[in-house]
Amino acid sequence: MSDDFGEAIREAREFRGWSQEFLAARVGATQSTIDRIESGATRRSRILPEIAAALDLEIPGVTKAPAPVKNSSNLVRATYVLPADLVERINEYKNDIGIASDDEAVRRLIDDSLKHRDDLFTITSRLLDKLNSLKSLREAAGYVLANHPLVKTIAFDQGSLSFSIDDDYIVEVTPKGLVTIFDGNHNEVRFTGESFPEWLAEINRPRKPYDLDDKIPF
Numbered sequence: 142m143s144d145d146f147g148e149a150i151r152e153a154r155e156f157r158g159w160s161q162e163f164l165a166a167r168v169g170a171t172q173s174t175i176d177r178i179e180s181g182a183t184r185r186s187r188i189l190p191e192i193a194a195a196l197d198l199e200i201p202g203v204t205k206a207p208a209p210v211k212n213s214s215n216l217v218r219a220t221y222v223l224p225a226d227l228v229e230r231i232n233e234y235k236n237d238i239g240i241a242s243d244d245e246a247v248r249r250l251i252d253d254s255l256k257h258r259d260d261l262f263t264i265t266s267r268l269l270d271k272l273n274s275l276k277s278l279r280e281a282a283g284y285v286l287a288n289h290p291l292v293k294t295i296a297f298d299q300g301s302l303s304f305s306i307d308d309d310y311i312v313e314v315t316p317k318g319l320v321t322i323f324d325g326n327h328n329e330v331r332f333t334g335e336s337f338p339e340w341l342a343e344i345n346r347p348r349k350p351y352d353l354d355d356k357i358p359f
Contacts, residue, residue, distance in 0.1 A: 145181065146200045146201065147179045147181045149198060149200075150175075150179050150192060150200075151179040153196040153197075153198050154175075154179075154196060156241060157240065157241050157245060158235075158238070158240025158241065159245055161175040161176055162175075162284070163245065163248070164192070164195065164196075167191075167195045168188050168191035168192055168195050169191065170188045170191075170192075174186065174188060175192075178192070189203045190203055190204055190205055193205040231247060231250065234246055234250060253290065256289055256290055256291065257290055259289070259291055260306075261306055261308075261312055261322065262337075262338055264285065264286070264289065264291065264292070264312075265312055265320060266338055266340070267285045268281055268282065268285045268286065269281075269318050269320070271285050272318055273318070278297075278300070278301075278316050279297065279302075282295060282302055282304070286304055291307050292304055292305070292306055293305045293306060300315070301313060302314045309324065310322055310323070310324065310325075311327065318340065319340075319342070320340050320341065320342055321345065322342070322345050329345065330345055331344070331345060331347060331348065332345055332346065332347065333347055334347070
């Protein structure tokens with residue numbers, strides 16, 4: 142292998158069907174670190190031995206880390222007993238999409254199934270969590286909204302983001318994480334109930350008994 146090992150790492154990762162984020166979790170790094178290594182922007186990294194071990198890859202001048210590869214705190218090994226016919230269906234899915242990793246196939250299936258249980262509150266909460274860690278609204282949208290089965294549209298306007306979901310709610314988010322929710326006609330929505338996430342805009346919350354709009358002048 143040549144000294145240009147970034148491309149080899151990317152190919153080995155994609156062969157297993159792993160995202161950069163998934164590989165990062167496997168080796169205890171960040172997605173941006175993996176991206177810099179694969180693009181050639183980083184030629185040396187303390188995490189290269191773990192990457193070599195995780196991908197079973199020979200990297201010039203790098204000794205593979207001893208097994209087991211270090212686990213990140215957000216990656217947990219779980220073991221389940223599944224019916225044989227379900228395992229067969231998982232293998233069929235894995236072959237259909239062309240990935241070699243059982244772990245990644247199961248992860249994708251579970252992730253897609255759970256996404257269908259989402260609503261605008263859970264989607265927006267995860268988007269804001271990603272925005273808080275990545276400091277980029279576009280990157281956060283790429284992780285949380287892209288390919289989400291309930292997200293219909295994604296648009297950027299002067300740095301702000303708007304996205305719509307299947308029930309025609311439109312969520313607008315500023316780079317600072319301010320959120321406003323509209324209906325399909327772009328009218329501000331007032332929700333009912335008592336418990337809402339902290340990020341929900343005041344105009345989207347139930348009217349207070351003595352809203353200024355409703356006061357009768359003496």
